Amino acid sequence: MTHPSHSHRIRNLGFVSLLMAAAGVAWAQPPAPLTVTYTKPGIDLASYKQFRILPLNVSETRLIPPPWVEKPNAREWTLAKDSKDFLVTTFAKAVSEGIESGGKYKIVKEPTPGTLQLEVRLISLTPYASREEKDVQTLGSGTLTFEAYVRDAPTAELLVAYKGTQEVGKEYQENTRFNKQSDVTQHFTTWGKNISQRLATAQGR
DSSP: OOOHHHHHHHHHHHHHHHHHHHTSOSTTOOOOOEEEEEEOTTOOOTTOOEEEEOOOBOTTOEEOOOTTOOSOOTTTTSOOHHHHHHHHHHHHHHHHHHHHTTSSOEEOSSOOTTEEEEEEEEEEEEESSOTTOOSOEEESSEEEEEEEEEEETTTTEEEEEEEEEEEEOOSEEEOOHHHHHHHHHHHHHHHHHHHHHHHHHHTTO
């Protein structure tokens, strides 16, 4: 028989593992280094059956040139409105589809009981090439740095907070808008799939 305190430790470990793995790099690579900045003690995941995803926060997202770019042109390294709109729209759609793809959890709009709420703030993006650089190939599209918060949706109580920087994309490819958008879509979809898989594992489903 499992001792109650031991059961709580398992649940806590499972929850942190869930979040660390959910934000792992796409295509089943090992999770990127993340820093857990807060974990609520004594978390019990048993009652959570669904997710509520808030819009991706890009209000202060910066576009940062990679270190090898000398004297970057500010016009080339500004995150345009249409790019922000794409990120927000794609995040909502891809993460939702990833979570629901396993058939175990659903996405809801209201903060009802049994709902985990996911909030992500995109701090910066570092493309490996600017949009003006033609006829170049890159290994992946770049990196993104973010902060994430998981709350109990009805109470808005913070359960876990963490931050990290991740590679987006893993293949050599031409520096095109299409390829960059495809990498971002795949990355966000994999976030959703990992969230679903890890919560199911933590709940023994």
